[in-house]
Amino acid sequence: MNGPNFSFLKSSYPELCRLGNRAEAYVCDYPKLAVIQLEPFIEIVLNHICRFENLVIGASIHEQIDRLISRRAINTQEADFCRLIHQATSEDNVSLTTEEVLDWIGRAHSLACRFYKEYNDSSFEPLPYLISGNVRQNGLDFDSGLLFPTTEKEASLADIDGKPVVGEWNRAFIHLENYAEVSGNDGDKYEGQWKAGRKHGAGKYTWHDGTVYEGEWKDDLEHGRGTKRYANGDVYTGQWEEGMFNGEGVYQWHDGTVYEGSWHDHMEHGRGTKTFPDGTILTGLWSYGEFLYSSERLAEASLAVKTERKSWPFSFDI
Numbered sequence: 633m634n635g636p637n638f639s640f641l642k643s644s645y646p647e648l649c650r651l652g653n654r655a656e657a658y659v660c661d662y663p664k665l666a667v668i669q670l671e672p673f674i675e676i677v678l679n680h681i682c683r684f685e686n687l688v689i690g691a692s693i694h695e696q697i698d699r700l701i702s703r704r705a706i707n708t709q710e711a712d713f714c715r716l717i718h719q720a721t722s723e724d725n726v727s728l729t730t731e732e733v734l735d736w737i738g739r740a741h742s743l744a745c746r747f748y749k750e751y752n753d754s755s756f757e758p759l760p761y762l763i764s765g766n767v768r769q770n771g772l773d774f775d776s777g778l779l780f781p782t783t784e785k786e787a788s789l790a791d792i793d794g795k796p797v798v799g800e801w802n803r804a805f806i807h808l809e810n811y812a813e814v815s816g817n818d819g820d821k822y823e824g825q826w827k828a829g830r831k832h833g834a835g836k837y838t839w840h841d842g843t844v845y846e847g848e849w850k851d852d853l854e855h856g857r858g859t860k861r862y863a864n865g866d867v868y869t870g871q872w873e874e875g876m877f878n879g880e881g882v883y884q885w886h887d888g889t890v891y892e893g894s895w896h897d898h899m900e901h902g903r904g905t906k907t908f909p910d911g912t913i914l915t916g917l918w919s920y921g922e923f924l925y926s927s928e929r930l931a932e933a934s935l936a937v938k939t940e941r942k943s944w945p946f947s948f949d950i
Contacts, residue, residue, distance in 0.1 A: 648673060651676075657869055661867060661884065667721055674713075674718070685705050821837070830852040831852050845860040847872070866884065867883070868881060870882055876898050879894070
């Protein structure tokens with residue numbers, strides 16, 4: 633079973649793994665948010681390369697790129713890509729397409745693979761590339777799936793980690809261990825991993841009203857990362873816990889309202905931003921679905937506390 637593109641980073645570089653997987657999760661519905669994940673991803677990779685090359689960390693990203701090129705620690709194509717991501721995130725009105733950002737995620741993956749192989753494990757070989765969402769390859773449309781190398785079936789040519797690879801596009805779930813297809817009398821259908829008579833692992837559930845959930849399951853409940861597209865047009869992509877939105881996620885209502893941030897039991901809870909169709913934006917702290925404080929007010933309160941502490945004539949330890 634081939635895991636997510638960036639899973640090889642999980643043990644040594646968990647933050648890189650998290651950012652890479654988030655970029656993949658956002659790419660189809662929110663290309664801009666996917667690129668926002670790529671900027672710190674690139675910066676962290678460059679910082680690690682600088683550390684291995686005994687270069688000073690803390691310079692601007694452009695200075696770092698120039699130094700790494702002079703050391704031949706990165707090539708000109710990688711340098712141009714790093715600058716491209718930095719420029720894309722610094723411009724407010726940049727227009728991005730899903731196909732364009734998919735290509736950028738692939739290039740980020742290639743950079744991470746080369747970095748990992750050169751500085752961590754010389755025997756490392758990247759797994760086939762996991763494609764999220766609907767993409768075009770050789771003029772044809774394909775659904776979400778994995779590209780599996782094959783010599784036995786009709787093949788198509790794809791670009792993986794900068795190399796032309798002969799492979800076959802397949803549905804992702806059908807290649808999982810313990811795969812099952814289960815249809816209910818009410819018209820519901822499940823395709824995915826199955827354990828002890830329950831949905832468990834990666835899978836796709838389609839309700840008779842048209843609602844679809846695609847992602848991770850545990851004991852018959854949505855659990856892990858996944859996307860649910862509701863019959864009324866609402867879409868949620870993010871973390872789930874026992875069938876509820878819990879953790880980081882993005883919810884887009886059919887009227888155009890979007891919330892990105894922390895969730896607890898299906899409610900906005902923690903730091904987050906909600907954008908309304910009329911252009912109103914609320915960024916700050918949320919508590920069980922209610923907006924409490926703006927980011928500016930939180931920053932002012934934090935500054936006031938720090939200033940007050942500095943004025944104390946005494947100190948104590950807790």
